[in-house]
Amino acid sequence: MPGPFSSPAVTVTTMREAPFGSWSSPIAAADLTAATVGLSGGLVSEGVRYWTQAHPEQGGRVTLWREDGEGRSEVTPEAYLRSGVNEYGGGEWTVAGGIVVHSSWPDGGLVAVEPGRAARPFAPGGEFRYAALHLDPARRLVLAVREDHRGPGEPATTIVALDLDADNAEGGRVLVRGADFYAHPVLSGDGRLAWVEWDHPDMPWDATRLKVAPLADPAAATQVGGGPGVSALYPAWSPDGTLLFLADPGDFWNFHRWDGSQSRPVYEAPADFCGPMWTLAPAPYCVIDDSRIGCSVIVHGYAALAVVHHGGDARLEIVDSAAVAANVTGSGSRALAVLGYPDRPAALVEIDWDTGALTTVKTSSDHILDPALVARAEPISWEGPQGKVHAWYYPPTNPEFSPLPGELPPVQVWSHGGPTAFSGPEYRVATQFWTSRGIGILDVNYGGSTGYGRAYRERLRGNWGVVDVRDCADAALALVDRGLADPARLSMRGGSAGGYTTLAALAFTDVFSAGISLYGIGDLETLATDTHKFEARYLDRLVAPYPAGREVYLARSPLHHLEGLSCPMLILQGGQDKVVPPAQAEAIVAAVRGKGLPVAYLNFPDEGHGFRRAQNVIATAQAALAFLGRVHGFTPADELPELDLH
Secondary structure, eight states, X not given: OOSTTSSSOOOOOOOEEOOTTOOOOSOOTTHHHHTOOEEOOOEEETTEEEEEEEEGGGTTEEEEEEEETTEEEESOTTOOBOOOTTTTOOOOEEEETTEEEEEBTTTOOEEEEOTTSOOEEEEOOTTEEEXXXXXXXXXXXXXXXXXXXXXXXXXXXXXXXXXXXXXXXXXXXXXXXXXXXXXXXEEOTTSEEEEEEEOTTOOTTTOOEEEEEETTOTTSOEEEEEBTTBOEEEEEEOTTSOEEEEEOSSSSOEEEEEOSSOEEEEEOOSSBSSOOOOSOOOOSEEEEEXXXXXXEEEETTEEEEEEEEOSSSOEEEEEETTOSEEEEEEXXXXXXXXXXXXXXXXXXXXXXXXXXXXXXXXXXXXOOOOGGGOOOOEEEEEEETTEEEEEEEEOOOOTTEEOOTTOOOOEEXXXXXXXXXXXOOOOOHHHHXXXXXXXXXXXXXXXXXXXXXXXXXXXXXXXXXXXXXXXXXXXXXXXXXXTOSOTTSEXXXXXXXXXXXXXXXXXXXXXXXXXXEESOOSOHHHHHHSSOGGGTTHHHHHTOOTTTTHHHHHXXXXXXXXXXXOSOEEEEEETTOSSSOHHHHHHHHHHHHHHTOOEEEEEETTOBSBOOSHHHHHHHHHHHHHHHHHHHTOOOSSOOOOOOOO
């Protein structure tokens, strides 16, 4: 049946005049999950495609799929693939020689799936967690980053070897220990082990060490990349026996190669070839052969699919100019990538590097919007005290409606998480949900974001709660100056670290008239003293060393400066959040209520840090729409549950 989710496009002959925010939209809150599958980069192994899908309608369950000449099937129909290492996980599965190995949630143990055999556990979970899995089928060996939670205090992180044919009752054999953190152990064909390590207070985008050692003697390690002020990440062995990796001794993460005696750049460009390593997911590139690397290249916020040719003729070749986001993994002449586009859902595609052919394997959604309904990202920038700042603007877009004469739209300013993260311009149903109702979205890559080089990223060093807040406020004002937003109806929204920026912007500026915080941080001191190992010293760089810099923490914590709050707030929180515990949200809610400001609070007891379950994603969207309608003075066209706004 024709409609806005069908093709060809609907032809609209008349437009109805209605206030911004009250436009009826064909994108229901349920469409945020019901029609969407989360896709990740996959592997092509021995001609078989493997990839994972995340299903919000199944409680966010992640499962592994395969496809060969005989069809498509689910490899792990009874399992949930996820890892708890560093709380964010990554590298929960791998495949080689027809063998699949994965971490199973929630127990965290490792499971092997081999041809002709039933899936079988081969390493215990419980107090052990595993990630960054690397499989050597010839040696019947699995390498992993392991967290050991048996002792008091922070868990011990090591690199371990696990025998595929044993029960590994003690969690495997420890190969490398002593650093605070490890990532990406990879083994060459001739038995050389490479890995990444780093220590508190650095994060992996600050400084790491890349080391190589014989598998038989890991203690005899040589450092081949990284060091103070240099982030070396994602090692991968080339067929010729050299080691490829990404490092930023300059301003950008570029490709380097270690030949056994020294490391050199293989291609230098004013662009990043990876983002910040928040998870232990596989290297975000494909070693095609000895002279080509398939990759994603990030330039001015756009991430294109490309090939780096190195050796005698170093050059960059763009493979798909239509994509604005790309994530590719694997090795060999064929690989899988997730590509994002400005006007349609993301797709998992197979790439033939030799011919350049792209074959769609799976789209994240079969629902294609009428192009006239799609709000495309418009890049905007302005000069700040530290140089140019960047954002994406999505204007209200609905071919059936026009605003009231002279009316300017309400606009949500979005602050991404991290804060060392990045927002790209790819299509998202969550964005179109708002723009199709007549509400603009301004997605800000404030100073501290990745995608613009190390210098841009380090604008936030020692300045979290200052630079990000200023840039988000300035972004909103820049939109007002251009006549694109109603200055009386500017709201701020963010999750996690973006939730902190949201709360701080409400406490320390008077630009916004409403705020929506999802599992946001209200008290920096509590975060510094009550969070998990991976981020336990993160604030040393972002704010100040603790406890020496305690006064800075107090000065920048919204919870201690509620005298600056003067607008309604919606607070959303997961009851099982270990990164930002619920006590943070509840303290903010109590304080705001104590001041007499309107506030609504929704706690989802079955969620952690980030909402995965379909019913909670839907409830969040409905609550946010009802909230903005109440505070911005428009009546949503949707039938919404009553919001308890005190």
